[in-house]
Amino acid sequence: MRRWFERGIVFWSWGSAVLLLAILLSLLSYLVYRGGGVVGIGLVFGDVPPFDALLLRRQVFSGLFPAIAGTFALVLLAVGLAVPVGLAAGIFMAEYAEGQIKWLLTVLFDVLAGLPSIVVGLAGFSLTLILHQMFPGRLGPCLLISALAIGFLILPYVIHSTQMALESVPPALRRTALALGATRLENIRQVLLPTRLPDLLGGVILAIGRAAEDTAVIMLTGVVASAGLPRSLFEQFEALPFYIYYISSQYADPRELQMGFGAAILLLVVCALLLVIAFIIQQTLSRRLSRF
Amino acid sequence: MSKEIKIITEKLHFAYQGRAVLEDIDLTLLDNSIIAVTGPSGTGKSTLLSVFNRLWEESSDGVFAGQVLIRLSGRLVDIYGPELPVDALRRKVGMVFQIPNPLPMTIFKNIAFPLMLKGLRTKSEVAGMVETMLTRVHLFDEVKDRLNHDARSLSGGQQQRLCIARALMVDPEVLLLDEPTSSLDSKASEKIEDLLVELKEKCTLLMVSHYQDQVRRIADEVYELADRQLYRMS
Numbered sequence: 001m002r003r004w005f006e007r008g009i010v011f012w013s014w015g016s017a018v019l020l021l022a023i024l025l026s027l028l029s030y031l032v033y034r035g036g037g038v039v040g041i042g043l044v045f046g047d048v049p050p051f052d053a054l055l056l057r058r059q060v061f062s063g064l065f066p067a068i069a070g071t072f073a074l075v076l077l078a079v080g081l082a083v084p085v086g087l088a089a090g091i092f093m094a095e096y097a098e099g100q101i102k103w104l105l106t107v108l109f110d111v112l113a114g115l116p117s118i119v120v121g122l123a124g125f126s127l128t129l130i131l132h133q134m135f136p137g138r139l140g141p142c143l144l145i146s147a148l149a150i151g152f153l154i155l156p157y158v159i160h161s162t163q164m165a166l167e168s169v170p171p172a173l174r175r176t177a178l179a180l181g182a183t184r185l186e187n188i189r190q191v192l193l194p195t196r197l198p199d200l201l202g203g204v205i206l207a208i209g210r211a212a213e214d215t216a217v218i219m220l221t222g223v224v225a226s227a228g229l230p231r232s233l234f235e236q237f238e239a240l241p242f243y244i245y246y247i248s249s250q251y252a253d254p255r256e257l258q259m260g261f262g263a264a265i266l267l268l269v270v271c272a273l274l275l276v277i278a279f280i281i282q283q284t285l286s287r288r289l290s291r292f
Numbered sequence: 293m294s295k296e297i298k299i300i301t302e303k304l305h306f307a308y309q310g311r312a313v314l315e316d317i318d319l320t321l322l323d324n325s326i327i328a329v330t331g332p333s334g335t336g337k338s339t340l341l342s343v344f345n346r347l348w349e350e351s352s353d354g355v356f357a358g359q360v361l362i363r364l365s366g367r368l369v370d371i372y373g374p375e376l377p378v379d380a381l382r383r384k385v386g387m388v389f390q391i392p393n394p395l396p397m398t399i400f401k402n403i404a405f406p407l408m409l410k411g412l413r414t415k416s417e418v419a420g421m422v423e424t425m426l427t428r429v430h431l432f433d434e435v436k437d438r439l440n441h442d443a444r445s446l447s448g449g450q451q452q453r454l455c456i457a458r459a460l461m462v463d464p465e466v467l468l469l470d471e472p473t474s475s476l477d478s479k480a481s482e483k484i485e486d487l488l489v490e491l492k493e494k495c496t497l498l499m500v501s502h503y504q505d506q507v508r509r510i511a512d513e514v515y516e517l518a519d520r521q522l523y524r525m526s
Contacts, residue, residue: 098352171351172389172391172393173393173395173396174350175347175350176389176393176395177395177405177409178347178350178382179345179347179382179386179387179389179459180382180383180386180405180406180409180458180459180462181379181380181381181382181383181406181409181462182379182409183379186409190405190408190409191395194396194397195396
Protein backbone atom coordinates (compact mmCIF):
# COMPACT_ATOMS: atom_id res chain seq x y z
CA MET A 1 0.00 0.00 0.00
CA ARG A 2 2.79 2.38 1.04
CA ARG A 3 4.69 1.59 -2.15
CA TRP A 4 1.63 2.40 -4.29
CA PHE A 5 1.11 5.62 -2.36
CA GLU A 6 4.74 6.61 -2.92
CA ARG A 7 4.46 5.80 -6.64
CA GLY A 8 1.30 7.87 -6.79
CA ILE A 9 3.06 10.87 -5.24
CA VAL A 10 6.00 10.54 -7.65
CA PHE A 11 3.59 10.26 -10.59
CA TRP A 12 1.64 13.31 -9.36
CA SER A 13 4.86 15.36 -9.00
CA TRP A 14 6.11 14.38 -12.46
CA GLY A 15 2.66 14.91 -13.96
CA SER A 16 2.37 18.39 -12.45
CA ALA A 17 5.81 19.42 -13.74
CA VAL A 18 5.09 18.08 -17.23
CA LEU A 19 1.65 19.74 -17.27
CA LEU A 20 3.13 23.12 -16.30
CA LEU A 21 5.81 22.78 -18.96
CA ALA A 22 3.16 21.84 -21.52
CA ILE A 23 1.03 24.88 -20.60
CA LEU A 24 4.07 27.16 -20.87
CA LEU A 25 5.06 25.74 -24.25
CA SER A 26 1.45 25.94 -25.49
CA LEU A 27 1.26 29.57 -24.44
CA LEU A 28 4.51 30.45 -26.17
CA SER A 29 3.51 28.48 -29.28
CA TYR A 30 0.14 30.24 -29.39
CA LEU A 31 1.85 33.64 -29.06
CA VAL A 32 4.24 32.80 -31.90
CA TYR A 33 1.35 31.40 -33.98
CA ARG A 34 -0.78 34.53 -33.54
CA GLY A 35 1.90 37.20 -33.50
CA GLY A 36 5.00 35.67 -35.07
CA GLY A 37 3.98 36.82 -38.53
CA VAL A 38 4.26 40.51 -37.67
CA VAL A 39 7.40 40.37 -35.51
CA GLY A 40 10.20 42.01 -37.39
CA ILE A 41 11.98 45.28 -38.02
CA GLY A 42 8.72 46.84 -39.25
CA LEU A 43 6.87 46.15 -35.98
CA VAL A 44 9.64 47.80 -33.97
CA PHE A 45 10.67 50.71 -36.17
CA GLY A 46 7.71 51.17 -38.55
CA ASP A 47 8.84 52.89 -41.75
CA VAL A 48 11.87 54.54 -40.13
CA PRO A 49 15.31 53.04 -40.89
CA PRO A 50 16.45 51.27 -37.66
CA PHE A 51 19.79 53.07 -37.58
CA ASP A 52 18.09 56.48 -37.72
CA ALA A 53 15.69 55.48 -34.94
CA LEU A 54 18.43 54.09 -32.69
CA LEU A 55 20.57 57.22 -33.16
CA LEU A 56 17.47 59.33 -32.39
CA ARG A 57 17.69 61.07 -35.80
CA ARG A 58 14.03 60.36 -36.57
CA GLN A 59 11.05 59.69 -34.39
CA VAL A 60 9.16 56.39 -34.70
CA PHE A 61 5.41 56.87 -34.89
CA SER A 62 4.14 53.61 -36.36
CA GLY A 63 6.40 51.11 -34.55
CA LEU A 64 6.87 49.86 -31.00
CA PHE A 65 10.37 51.27 -30.49
CA PRO A 66 9.16 54.02 -28.08
CA ALA A 67 7.16 51.44 -26.08
CA ILE A 68 10.17 49.10 -25.89
CA ALA A 69 12.42 51.95 -24.76
CA GLY A 70 9.77 53.08 -22.27
CA THR A 71 9.48 49.58 -20.82
CA PHE A 72 13.27 49.28 -20.47
CA ALA A 73 13.48 52.69 -18.79
CA LEU A 74 10.55 51.95 -16.48
CA VAL A 75 11.84 48.52 -15.36
CA LEU A 76 15.45 49.64 -14.89
CA LEU A 77 14.35 52.70 -12.91
CA ALA A 78 11.88 50.77 -10.75
CA VAL A 79 14.33 47.94 -10.05
CA GLY A 80 17.11 50.48 -9.48
CA LEU A 81 14.96 52.24 -6.89
CA ALA A 82 13.61 49.09 -5.22
CA VAL A 83 16.72 46.89 -5.04
CA PRO A 84 18.90 49.06 -2.75
CA VAL A 85 15.99 49.66 -0.35
CA GLY A 86 14.74 46.06 -0.53
CA LEU A 87 18.23 44.65 -0.05
CA ALA A 88 18.83 46.83 3.02
CA ALA A 89 15.41 45.96 4.48
CA GLY A 90 15.98 42.23 3.79
CA ILE A 91 19.39 42.36 5.50
CA PHE A 92 17.81 44.13 8.48
CA MET A 93 15.05 41.51 8.70
CA ALA A 94 17.46 38.57 8.48
CA GLU A 95 20.37 39.82 10.55
CA TYR A 96 19.23 42.51 12.96
CA ALA A 97 15.45 42.49 13.54
CA GLU A 98 14.30 40.51 16.56
CA GLY A 99 11.18 39.75 18.57
CA GLN A 100 8.08 41.87 18.13
CA ILE A 101 9.66 44.31 15.69
CA LYS A 102 10.51 41.43 13.35
CA TRP A 103 7.01 40.00 13.69
CA LEU A 104 5.41 43.40 13.02
CA LEU A 105 7.59 44.10 9.98
CA THR A 106 6.96 40.60 8.59
CA VAL A 107 3.19 41.21 8.77
CA LEU A 108 3.64 44.65 7.21
CA PHE A 109 5.71 43.32 4.27
CA ASP A 110 3.25 40.45 3.75
CA VAL A 111 0.39 42.97 3.54
CA LEU A 112 2.48 45.04 1.13
CA ALA A 113 3.11 41.97 -1.05
CA GLY A 114 -0.62 41.25 -1.20
CA LEU A 115 -1.59 44.82 -2.11
CA PRO A 116 -3.51 44.89 -5.42
CA SER A 117 -1.57 46.83 -8.02
CA ILE A 118 -4.56 49.07 -8.74
CA VAL A 119 -4.36 50.31 -5.12
CA VAL A 120 -0.67 51.13 -5.58
CA GLY A 121 -1.62 52.81 -8.85
CA LEU A 122 -4.21 54.93 -7.04
CA ALA A 123 -1.63 55.90 -4.43
CA GLY A 124 0.73 56.92 -7.26
CA PHE A 125 -2.09 58.86 -8.91
CA SER A 126 -2.78 60.69 -5.61
CA LEU A 127 0.92 61.53 -5.36
CA THR A 128 0.74 62.90 -8.89
CA LEU A 129 -2.20 65.13 -7.93
CA ILE A 130 -0.41 66.42 -4.83
CA LEU A 131 2.78 67.15 -6.78
CA HIS A 132 0.72 68.81 -9.51
CA GLN A 133 -0.85 71.12 -6.92
CA MET A 134 2.55 71.88 -5.39
CA PHE A 135 4.29 72.49 -8.72
CA PRO A 136 1.51 73.50 -11.13
CA GLY A 137 2.36 72.99 -14.76
CA ARG A 138 5.70 71.37 -13.96
CA LEU A 139 4.86 67.97 -12.51
CA GLY A 140 2.17 65.56 -13.63
CA PRO A 141 1.90 61.88 -14.50
CA CYS A 142 5.37 60.86 -15.64
CA LEU A 143 8.00 58.13 -15.91
CA LEU A 144 9.49 58.87 -12.47
CA ILE A 145 6.18 58.53 -10.61
CA SER A 146 5.37 55.32 -12.49
CA ALA A 147 8.82 53.95 -11.60
CA LEU A 148 8.34 54.94 -7.95
CA ALA A 149 4.95 53.20 -7.83
CA ILE A 150 6.25 50.07 -9.59
CA GLY A 151 9.31 50.11 -7.31
CA PHE A 152 6.99 50.18 -4.31
CA LEU A 153 5.03 47.27 -5.80
CA ILE A 154 8.10 45.05 -6.25
CA LEU A 155 9.78 46.02 -2.96
CA PRO A 156 8.29 43.11 -0.94
CA TYR A 157 9.66 40.56 -3.45
CA VAL A 158 13.19 41.93 -3.05
CA ILE A 159 12.88 42.11 0.76
CA HIS A 160 11.51 38.60 1.04
CA SER A 161 14.07 36.99 -1.27
CA THR A 162 16.96 38.78 0.50
CA GLN A 163 15.69 37.73 3.92
CA MET A 164 15.14 34.11 2.85
CA ALA A 165 18.54 33.96 1.15
CA LEU A 166 20.40 35.18 4.24
CA GLU A 167 18.40 33.11 6.70
CA SER A 168 19.17 29.94 4.76
CA VAL A 169 22.94 30.31 5.26
CA PRO A 170 24.08 27.26 7.29
CA PRO A 171 25.05 28.18 10.90
CA ALA A 172 28.55 26.72 10.45
CA LEU A 173 29.26 29.07 7.54
CA ARG A 174 27.64 32.01 9.32
CA ARG A 175 30.02 31.76 12.30
CA THR A 176 33.21 31.01 10.32
CA ALA A 177 34.11 34.60 9.55
CA LEU A 178 32.87 35.79 12.95
CA ALA A 179 35.29 33.36 14.64
CA LEU A 180 38.08 34.87 12.53
CA GLY A 181 37.35 38.34 13.89
CA ALA A 182 34.94 39.67 11.28
CA THR A 183 32.34 42.14 12.47
CA ARG A 184 28.70 41.39 11.73
CA LEU A 185 28.72 43.83 8.82
CA GLU A 186 31.95 42.35 7.39
CA ASN A 187 30.42 38.89 7.66
CA ILE A 188 27.35 40.04 5.73
CA ARG A 189 29.37 41.84 3.06
CA GLN A 190 32.27 39.43 2.61
CA VAL A 191 30.64 36.04 3.17
CA LEU A 192 26.85 35.94 3.42
CA LEU A 193 25.91 38.18 0.46
CA PRO A 194 28.48 36.74 -2.02
CA THR A 195 27.45 33.22 -1.01
CA ARG A 196 23.78 33.95 -1.61
CA LEU A 197 24.05 36.12 -4.72
CA PRO A 198 22.24 33.58 -6.96
CA ASP A 199 19.26 33.55 -4.55
CA LEU A 200 19.27 37.34 -4.40
CA LEU A 201 19.27 37.42 -8.19
CA GLY A 202 16.20 35.15 -8.08
CA GLY A 203 14.33 37.88 -6.18
CA VAL A 204 15.47 40.52 -8.67
CA ILE A 205 14.34 38.34 -11.61
CA LEU A 206 10.92 38.00 -10.01
CA ALA A 207 10.83 41.75 -9.48
CA ILE A 208 11.83 42.43 -13.12
CA GLY A 209 9.03 40.20 -14.38
CA ARG A 210 6.52 41.89 -12.10
CA ALA A 211 7.72 45.38 -13.07
CA ALA A 212 7.62 44.61 -16.79
CA GLU A 213 4.09 43.20 -16.85
CA ASP A 214 2.14 45.57 -14.62
CA THR A 215 -0.34 47.77 -16.44
CA ALA A 216 -2.74 49.01 -13.74
CA VAL A 217 -0.10 51.07 -11.94
CA ILE A 218 1.36 52.79 -15.01
CA MET A 219 -2.10 53.53 -16.48
CA LEU A 220 -2.77 55.76 -13.50
CA THR A 221 0.66 57.31 -13.18
CA GLY A 222 2.17 58.18 -16.52
CA VAL A 223 1.80 55.84 -19.48
CA VAL A 224 -0.01 56.95 -22.64
CA ALA A 225 -0.65 55.38 -26.03
CA SER A 226 1.51 57.81 -27.95
CA ALA A 227 4.30 59.81 -26.38
CA GLY A 228 7.43 58.98 -28.37
CA LEU A 229 10.72 58.12 -26.73
CA PRO A 230 10.99 59.08 -23.02
CA ARG A 231 13.34 62.08 -23.02
CA SER A 232 13.15 62.92 -19.33
CA LEU A 233 11.98 61.44 -16.04
CA PHE A 234 9.23 64.04 -15.85
CA GLU A 235 7.52 63.20 -19.14
CA GLN A 236 4.85 60.69 -20.04
CA PHE A 237 5.99 57.54 -21.78
CA GLU A 238 4.89 54.48 -23.74
CA ALA A 239 5.17 50.89 -22.51
CA LEU A 240 4.63 47.48 -24.06
CA PRO A 241 2.12 46.06 -21.50
CA PHE A 242 -0.09 49.12 -21.92
CA TYR A 243 0.14 48.83 -25.71
CA ILE A 244 -0.89 45.15 -25.51
CA TYR A 245 -3.84 46.03 -23.25
CA TYR A 246 -4.85 49.01 -25.39
CA ILE A 247 -4.61 47.29 -28.77
CA SER A 248 -6.28 44.05 -27.69
CA SER A 249 -9.24 45.87 -26.13
CA GLN A 250 -9.73 48.42 -28.95
CA TYR A 251 -8.44 46.79 -32.13
CA ALA A 252 -10.16 47.85 -35.32
CA ASP A 253 -9.07 44.93 -37.53
CA PRO A 254 -7.39 41.48 -37.18
CA ARG A 255 -4.04 42.98 -38.23
CA GLU A 256 -4.03 45.26 -35.15
CA LEU A 257 -4.81 42.32 -32.88
CA GLN A 258 -1.95 40.42 -34.49
CA MET A 259 0.30 43.39 -33.62
CA GLY A 260 -0.83 43.02 -30.01
CA PHE A 261 0.39 39.41 -30.02
CA GLY A 262 3.61 40.57 -31.67
CA ALA A 263 4.05 43.12 -28.89
CA ALA A 264 3.61 40.33 -26.32
CA ILE A 265 6.48 38.42 -27.96
CA LEU A 266 8.60 41.57 -27.84
CA LEU A 267 7.75 42.00 -24.14
CA LEU A 268 9.09 38.49 -23.48
CA VAL A 269 12.26 39.37 -25.38
CA VAL A 270 12.64 42.59 -23.34
CA CYS A 271 12.24 40.56 -20.11
CA ALA A 272 14.85 38.05 -21.32
CA LEU A 273 17.29 40.88 -22.09
CA LEU A 274 16.70 42.40 -18.64
CA LEU A 275 17.41 39.02 -17.05
CA VAL A 276 20.68 38.80 -18.98
CA ILE A 277 21.61 42.26 -17.64
CA ALA A 278 20.75 41.08 -14.08
CA PHE A 279 22.95 38.01 -14.59
CA ILE A 280 25.90 40.09 -15.81
CA ILE A 281 25.52 42.41 -12.79
CA GLN A 282 25.49 39.36 -10.49
CA GLN A 283 28.71 38.02 -12.04
CA THR A 284 30.42 41.41 -11.75
CA LEU A 285 29.28 41.86 -8.14
CA SER A 286 30.39 38.34 -7.29
CA ARG A 287 33.90 39.14 -8.50
CA ARG A 288 34.02 42.53 -6.76
CA LEU A 289 32.64 41.35 -3.43
CA SER A 290 35.27 38.63 -3.02
CA ARG A 291 38.53 40.52 -3.44
CA PHE A 292 42.01 39.14 -4.35
CA MET B 293 61.76 28.01 32.17
CA SER B 294 58.48 28.39 34.08
CA LYS B 295 55.36 28.99 32.04
CA GLU B 296 53.18 32.06 32.49
CA ILE B 297 49.51 31.91 33.34
CA LYS B 298 47.55 32.33 30.09
CA ILE B 299 43.89 31.88 31.06
CA ILE B 300 42.05 32.31 34.35
CA THR B 301 38.34 31.71 34.88
CA GLU B 302 36.58 32.67 38.09
CA LYS B 303 33.10 31.46 39.05
CA LEU B 304 32.37 30.75 35.38
CA HIS B 305 28.71 29.99 34.90
CA PHE B 306 26.87 29.39 31.66
CA ALA B 307 23.25 28.51 31.01
CA TYR B 308 21.63 27.72 27.67
CA GLN B 309 17.87 28.05 27.18
CA GLY B 310 17.44 28.25 30.95
CA ARG B 311 19.48 25.08 31.62
CA ALA B 312 22.81 25.35 33.46
CA VAL B 313 25.64 23.90 31.36
CA LEU B 314 28.69 25.12 33.30
CA GLU B 315 28.70 25.97 37.01
CA ASP B 316 31.28 27.76 39.16
CA ILE B 317 34.28 26.77 37.10
CA ASP B 318 37.59 28.09 38.42
CA LEU B 319 40.44 27.33 36.10
CA THR B 320 44.05 28.38 35.58
CA LEU B 321 45.77 27.40 32.33
CA LEU B 322 49.42 27.87 31.40
CA ASP B 323 50.96 29.34 28.28
CA ASN B 324 52.51 27.20 25.50
CA SER B 325 50.63 24.06 26.38
CA ILE B 326 47.99 21.81 24.92
CA ILE B 327 45.06 21.55 27.30
CA ALA B 328 42.54 18.85 26.46
CA VAL B 329 38.93 18.78 27.63
CA THR B 330 37.19 15.43 27.44
CA GLY B 331 33.82 14.16 28.58
CA PRO B 332 30.62 12.55 27.38
CA SER B 333 28.65 14.05 24.49
CA GLY B 334 26.28 16.87 25.29
CA THR B 335 28.01 17.98 28.48
CA GLY B 336 28.91 21.42 27.13
CA LYS B 337 32.51 21.03 25.95
CA SER B 338 31.93 23.06 22.77
CA THR B 339 30.01 25.64 24.81
CA LEU B 340 33.01 25.93 27.13
CA LEU B 341 35.25 26.73 24.16
CA SER B 342 32.81 29.33 22.84
CA VAL B 343 33.06 31.16 26.18
CA PHE B 344 36.73 31.95 25.48
CA ASN B 345 36.07 33.76 22.17
CA ARG B 346 32.51 34.88 23.02
CA LEU B 347 31.16 33.02 19.96
CA TRP B 348 28.16 31.87 21.99
CA GLU B 349 26.90 35.46 21.79
CA GLU B 350 26.09 34.95 18.10
CA SER B 351 23.16 32.70 18.96
CA SER B 352 20.66 33.94 21.49
CA ASP B 353 19.42 32.13 24.60
CA GLY B 354 22.81 31.91 26.37
CA VAL B 355 23.43 33.45 29.80
CA PHE B 356 27.00 33.98 31.00
CA ALA B 357 28.26 34.93 34.45
CA GLY B 358 31.69 35.09 36.05
CA GLN B 359 35.04 36.32 34.82
CA VAL B 360 37.43 35.14 32.12
CA LEU B 361 40.92 36.65 31.98
CA ILE B 362 43.30 35.91 29.12
CA ARG B 363 46.88 37.15 28.85
CA LEU B 364 46.95 39.04 25.56
CA SER B 365 50.05 40.96 24.46
CA GLY B 366 51.57 40.24 27.86
CA ARG B 367 48.68 41.57 29.96
CA LEU B 368 45.77 39.75 31.61
CA VAL B 369 42.60 41.14 30.05
CA ASP B 370 38.99 40.63 31.12
CA ILE B 371 37.60 39.43 27.77
CA TYR B 372 34.05 40.38 28.73
CA GLY B 373 35.17 43.86 29.82
CA PRO B 374 34.61 47.02 27.78
CA GLU B 375 38.25 47.56 26.79
CA LEU B 376 38.44 44.67 24.31
CA PRO B 377 36.11 44.68 21.27
CA VAL B 378 34.83 41.21 20.43
CA ASP B 379 36.31 41.19 16.89
CA ALA B 380 39.75 42.05 18.31
CA LEU B 381 39.37 39.24 20.87
CA ARG B 382 38.54 36.73 18.13
CA ARG B 383 41.67 37.66 16.21
CA LYS B 384 43.72 36.89 19.34
CA VAL B 385 41.74 33.76 20.26
CA GLY B 386 41.34 31.72 17.07
CA MET B 387 39.04 28.76 16.62
CA VAL B 388 39.05 25.57 14.58
CA PHE B 389 35.76 23.70 14.34
CA GLN B 390 34.90 20.00 14.44
CA ILE B 391 33.81 19.89 10.79
CA PRO B 392 36.29 21.68 8.50
CA ASN B 393 34.58 24.85 7.33
CA PRO B 394 36.37 26.43 4.38
CA LEU B 395 34.64 29.55 3.10
CA PRO B 396 33.07 29.13 -0.36
CA MET B 397 36.03 30.71 -2.13
CA THR B 398 39.45 29.68 -3.43
CA ILE B 399 42.21 28.17 -1.29
CA PHE B 400 44.20 31.40 -1.58
CA LYS B 401 41.27 33.61 -0.60
CA ASN B 402 40.46 31.39 2.38
CA ILE B 403 43.93 31.80 3.82
CA ALA B 404 44.07 35.50 2.95
CA PHE B 405 40.61 36.21 4.40
CA PRO B 406 41.75 37.17 7.96
CA LEU B 407 44.33 39.54 6.45
CA MET B 408 41.66 41.13 4.32
CA LEU B 409 39.68 41.77 7.50
CA LYS B 410 42.77 43.46 8.92
CA GLY B 411 42.80 45.83 5.97
CA LEU B 412 45.38 44.29 3.61
CA ARG B 413 43.93 44.69 0.16
CA THR B 414 46.20 43.57 -2.68
CA LYS B 415 47.19 40.09 -3.69
CA SER B 416 50.89 40.97 -3.73
CA GLU B 417 50.72 42.12 -0.10
CA VAL B 418 49.50 38.76 1.14
CA ALA B 419 50.89 36.22 -1.35
CA GLY B 420 54.11 35.65 0.62
CA MET B 421 52.25 35.30 3.92
CA VAL B 422 49.82 32.78 2.40
CA GLU B 423 52.71 30.65 1.14
CA THR B 424 54.48 30.80 4.52
CA MET B 425 51.37 29.75 6.40
CA LEU B 426 50.52 26.92 4.02
CA THR B 427 54.09 25.68 4.40
CA ARG B 428 53.78 25.89 8.19
CA VAL B 429 50.76 23.55 8.18
CA HIS B 430 52.53 21.26 5.66
CA LEU B 431 49.94 21.94 2.96
CA PHE B 432 51.79 24.11 0.46
CA ASP B 433 53.36 21.27 -1.56
CA GLU B 434 49.96 19.60 -1.87
CA VAL B 435 48.08 22.67 -3.10
CA LYS B 436 50.66 24.99 -4.68
CA ASP B 437 49.40 24.24 -8.20
CA ARG B 438 45.75 24.86 -7.39
CA LEU B 439 45.63 27.89 -5.12
CA ASN B 440 42.86 29.28 -7.29
CA HIS B 441 40.69 26.18 -6.93
CA ASP B 442 37.66 26.10 -4.66
CA ALA B 443 38.82 25.19 -1.13
CA ARG B 444 35.90 22.79 -0.80
CA SER B 445 37.54 20.55 -3.40
CA LEU B 446 40.26 19.56 -0.90
CA SER B 447 40.13 16.34 1.12
CA GLY B 448 38.84 16.48 4.73
CA GLY B 449 42.34 16.43 6.23
CA GLN B 450 43.56 19.10 3.82
CA GLN B 451 40.51 21.25 4.57
CA GLN B 452 41.16 21.02 8.30
CA ARG B 453 44.82 22.00 7.86
CA LEU B 454 43.62 24.88 5.68
CA CYS B 455 41.27 25.98 8.48
CA ILE B 456 44.11 25.81 11.01
CA ALA B 457 46.32 27.84 8.67
CA ARG B 458 43.54 30.40 8.27
CA ALA B 459 43.09 30.67 12.04
CA LEU B 460 46.87 31.12 12.46
CA MET B 461 47.09 33.83 9.82
CA VAL B 462 46.64 36.66 12.32
CA ASP B 463 48.97 35.16 14.97
CA PRO B 464 46.44 34.17 17.64
CA GLU B 465 47.76 33.77 21.17
CA VAL B 466 45.19 31.10 22.01
CA LEU B 467 43.78 28.50 19.61
CA LEU B 468 40.50 26.77 20.46
CA LEU B 469 40.04 23.41 18.76
CA ASP B 470 36.67 21.68 18.84
CA GLU B 471 37.40 18.00 18.11
CA PRO B 472 39.65 18.95 15.18
CA THR B 473 40.30 15.36 14.03
CA SER B 474 36.92 13.74 14.60
CA SER B 475 35.94 13.84 10.93
CA LEU B 476 39.32 12.68 9.65
CA ASP B 477 40.97 9.32 8.99
CA SER B 478 43.93 8.19 11.12
CA LYS B 479 46.60 9.37 8.66
CA ALA B 480 45.11 12.86 8.40
CA SER B 481 44.62 12.94 12.20
CA GLU B 482 48.29 12.13 12.71
CA LYS B 483 49.34 15.08 10.57
CA ILE B 484 47.05 17.43 12.52
CA GLU B 485 48.40 16.12 15.85
CA ASP B 486 52.02 16.71 14.76
CA LEU B 487 51.02 20.20 13.71
CA LEU B 488 49.37 20.97 17.05
CA VAL B 489 52.49 19.87 18.95
CA GLU B 490 54.54 22.24 16.77
CA LEU B 491 52.06 25.06 17.35
CA LYS B 492 52.24 25.03 21.14
CA GLU B 493 55.64 26.69 20.88
CA LYS B 494 53.79 29.76 19.60
CA CYS B 495 50.47 29.70 21.43
CA THR B 496 48.21 28.00 23.93
CA LEU B 497 45.92 25.33 22.55
CA LEU B 498 42.66 24.44 24.24
CA MET B 499 41.26 21.33 22.60
CA VAL B 500 38.08 19.34 23.00
CA SER B 501 38.66 15.69 22.12
CA HIS B 502 36.83 12.40 22.41
CA TYR B 503 39.92 10.33 21.70
CA GLN B 504 41.74 9.23 24.86
CA ASP B 505 44.76 8.00 22.87
CA GLN B 506 45.11 11.34 21.18
CA VAL B 507 44.79 13.19 24.48
CA ARG B 508 47.48 11.00 26.05
CA ARG B 509 49.78 11.54 23.08
CA ILE B 510 49.71 15.32 22.81
CA ALA B 511 48.03 17.00 25.81
CA ASP B 512 50.01 18.59 28.64
CA GLU B 513 46.94 18.89 30.85
CA VAL B 514 43.67 16.99 30.71
CA TYR B 515 40.32 18.00 32.16
CA GLU B 516 37.03 16.15 32.15
CA LEU B 517 33.74 18.00 31.93
CA ALA B 518 30.95 16.20 33.72
CA ASP B 519 27.90 17.33 35.70
CA ARG B 520 28.57 20.97 34.77
CA GLN B 521 31.96 20.85 36.51
CA LEU B 522 35.49 20.61 35.17
CA TYR B 523 37.74 18.00 36.84
CA ARG B 524 41.50 17.91 36.38
CA MET B 525 42.61 14.43 35.28
CA SER B 526 46.38 14.89 34.92
